[in-house]
Structures are given as C-alpha cells and as structure tokens.
Amino acid sequence: MDEDAALFVITNGKDKDGFALQKTQEIPVFVREKSAARMEFYEALKAGIKVKLVLETRAEDWEQSAHIVSGKKEYASQIAYDGAVYDIVRTYKRGKSMVEIICS
Secondary structure: OOOOEEEEEEEEOOOOOEEEEEEEEEEEEEEEEEOOOHHHHHHHOOOOOOOOOOEEEEEHHOOOOOOOEEEEEOOOEEEEOOOOOOOOEEEEOOOEEEEEEEEE
C-alpha cells in the first residue's frame, strides 16, 4: 500500500544582508515501506549508520527533488514519513521505475 510522505530539499544561501539562510522545499510523494535486508543493515551498522527505514518511491517522484549545488546534481536529504523526519543516507535504483530510499 502506498502512503504519503514528503521529500525535503534543503539549500543554503544568503539573505539580502549577506547572512546565512537555509531554505527547505517540501515535495509530496507516495512511498511504500520495505524491510531492510539483513546484510545491508549490518554493513551500515559497521559504518556507524543505523538504518531505521527503507522506503520505495517512483523514479519520477524522486527526480522532482533534483537540484544543482556547485555544478553537481543533488537530491533530497531528508524525508518525512509516518510522523517522523528521517535523514536519507543512500538511494538505489530498482529497475527503471523505482528508487529505494535508505533512511537513518
């Protein structure tokens, strides 16, 4: 079953007076919760990352979060799901149409 979530694109800039300013863009998406593979969970733990959640979304939805930072394409860094906000630590393409989002 697909559920509502929101990708957060956080960009840093400066206001008109030159002070640091952080902007957050929220992009609504549909996701499906998946279980973390045992091997992936333990490999992440070795690297000091605790995998809390694995979500899957359509590639088209994920691409909505694409933005350019210093000439390089970047994507959302956080996702809100089921009342909590998670950091996105890694993504994987699953075929041509799906993206798996690993959250901590």
